[in-house]
Amino acid sequence: MDALRALELIDVGDREEFRLALRTVLAMSPEAQRVFDEIFERFWGRRFEEEEKTEHAEKEPQEEREEPVDLDGQGELDRMLLDWLETGEETEGKEAMYSYSPLEVLSRKDFSSFTPDEVEEITKLILLLARQLATRMSRRMQRAHRSHLMDLRRTMRLSLRRGGEILDLSFKRRRIRKTSIVLLCDVSGSMDLYSRFLIQFVYALQNALGKVETFVFSTSLHRVTEALKGRDLQEALAEVSLLVPDWSGGTRIGACLQAFLEEYGDRLLNRHTVVVIASDGWDTGDPDLLQEAMAALKRRAGKIIWLNPLLGSPGYEPICLGMSVALPYVDIFAPAHNLESLKQLARHLGVS
Numbered sequence: 001m002d003a004l005r006a007l008e009l010i011d012v013g014d015r016e017e018f019r020l021a022l023r024t025v026l027a028m029s030p031e032a033q034r035v036f037d038e039i040f041e042r043f044w045g046r047r048f049e050e051e052e053k054t055e056h057a058e059k060e061p062q063e064e065r066e067e068p069v070d071l072d073g074q075g076e077l078d079r080m081l082l083d084w085l086e087t088g089e090e091t092e093g094k095e096a097m098y099s100y101s102p103l104e105v106l107s108r109k110d111f112s113s114f115t116p117d118e119v120e121e122i123t124k125l126i127l128l129l130a131r132q133l134a135t136r137m138s139r140r141m142q143r144a145h146r147s148h149l150m151d152l153r154r155t156m157r158l159s160l161r162r163g164g165e166i167l168d169l170s171f172k173r174r175r176i177r178k179t180s181i182v183l184l185c186d187v188s189g190s191m192d193l194y195s196r197f198l199i200q201f202v203y204a205l206q207n208a209l210g211k212v213e214t215f216v217f218s219t220s221l222h223r224v225t226e227a228l229k230g231r232d233l234q235e236a237l238a239e240v241s242l243l244v245p246d247w248s249g250g251t252r253i254g255a256c257l258q259a260f261l262e263e264y265g266d267r268l269l270n271r272h273t274v275v276v277i278a279s280d281g282w283d284t285g286d287p288d289l290l291q292e293a294m295a296a297l298k299r300r301a302g303k304i305i306w307l308n309p310l311l312g313s314p315g316y317e318p319i320c321l322g323m324s325v326a327l328p329y330v331d332i333f334a335p336a337h338n339l340e341s342l343k344q345l346a347r348h349l350g351v352s
Helices: 002-008 015-026 030-055 075-086 102-107 116-138 152-160 189-209 233-243 253-268 287-300 321-329 339-348
Strands: 141-144 171-174 180-186 212-217 221-223 273-278 303-307 332-334
Touching (some): 015 152, 102 116, 116 339, 189 233, 221 253, 253 287, 303 339
Parallel strands (some): 180 212
Antiparallel strands (some): 212 221
């Protein structure tokens, strides 16, 4: 009965919260906790294996070999992705655990180095990552002194300082999310490959999270928010390409940002808006216009994030004119060249 009451206080769809809630109630000693962890994994892991066997019962047995990452967004890949998302999160009171996985390798590989066969694989991972991050962002909690929800993870972390004894309880409450995201993505020739991956990420993020406005630009600005809503990815990308006749052309960043401010600034910008500009900074336009537009964005938006795929290259310095002009007005300057950098983007997007 205590275990069932504990489950009423948590999100039972969160595997880790589910495990910790039962572990807290049912395993009172370090030895019992060890046994619980083993049995929990054996029971739930076995159920997963049985589902796998049922699903593939009619398939002919094949010689055992190293399998590629499951790309359906289910099962083992889902677990691997959740574990990978946890890496780098707060680890107060415990040591971080790291292990090899194909996902770790893929996450650090530059988008420009993928072979044609790997492009489809990383695309599916990007879509899954965006959906997982959107779910986390929309359900994110914050600490609270008093609440009806106990923060099991933090409570357990604090207990590790005292040998596993729970002396202090931590609580949480649902964070009120007012953040809106505006993405301005450079689709000029030098950014073409990276832009396609980033737009796929935003496509999934926008459909799962909402409050995302998407624009692409090269020599002119184009709003593509509606084209990326509620449809098949390939259809969405095809429509975007039709809307943007100057895709893979030159770049006039200042003029495009100025066009955004004049046409959409009053409606989309406020202190809760995060503006994300994805560009390598190579600008053929007027640098004074770029400086004026960046200064206006700085005054009117809550945060400016500039994603530059070149930042992931060893020895890169932002010395090109466009980048050096814009940088003083940027709150966060980050890379956007691989899956790991997209994972980090979710942290930067969090504002109250």
